[in-house]
Amino acid sequence: MTSSIYDFNYTANNGEDISFQAYQGKVLLIVNTASKCGFTPQYDGLEALYKKHKENGLEVLGFPCDQFGHQEPGSDDEIAQFCEMRFNLSFPLSKKIDVNGANAAPVYEMLKQEAPGLLGSKRIKWNFTKFLVNKEGKVVKRYSPTTKPEQIESDILALL
Template identity: 70%
Template sequence: MSIYQHSITLNNGKESTLEDYKGKVLLIVNTASKCGFTPQYDGLEALYKAHKDKGFEVLGFPCDQFGHQEPGSDDDIAQFCSLNFGVSFPLFKKTEVNGPNANPLFVELKDKAPGILGTKRIKWNFTKFLVNTEGKVLKRYAPTVKPAEIEKDIVALLNT
């Protein structure tokens, strides 16, 4: 299955697939509004603004599986991200990334880019996955990796 075949639902309820992002470099992130890493929204937005015109997208998937740090509704999340961080990159419906109800997109991301020692499970919010223009999942970044630290990898992909 191609990564582009995954169904996704935008925060506003609009159904789509990742096909909409085919040919772009993607950074797919599970996010949360009440997390110690929440300030990374600033860095993600900075990356998005700097490179969106060159074929780059940040895709944010709010997740409430880690310490109940994303308790709000999809509307609450969108409002929080917009007001506090000026987020303009696409946000999707709240989703699960681990367990039996895990979003199939995240199941594939974890299979293609396992974590340390080959672990598949996502350990916390703001785990990031880098996908190239052909839809190949290249790398997983831990929550502690700041968005600015990923920029060189994004630029390298945009320039190939």
């Protein structure tokens, strides 16, 4: 039996334990993020999507990760301050996590299993890999780091 996203929890940037059940009935865009990556400007597009569609049921969730080129070196507080000051982010961020390897966050293990990458690869290749989850908690699609948030908007609208 495949699990749904609602079987998992994550720790928010402020230390609060959050159950994905809090997002039932919403469309989720889940992204592993980094503050010092060439794709970091995608925060602007992610925030724009969030602001435009949150009233209709979209949640964007950022999962900072330092596994790719040491591009997220800061503490959870430093990451939150950077995202707030540089991008005025209002969507939730988790505490820094691993997305690959022995310490990968369990929710990321499920996301990779449900939506493999190119040629069936399970590993996350780089920062800003995105996963779209429908209102029933099922992973619908995986997007590469080069896919800009605005390119995902039509897929999001189809699920809202």
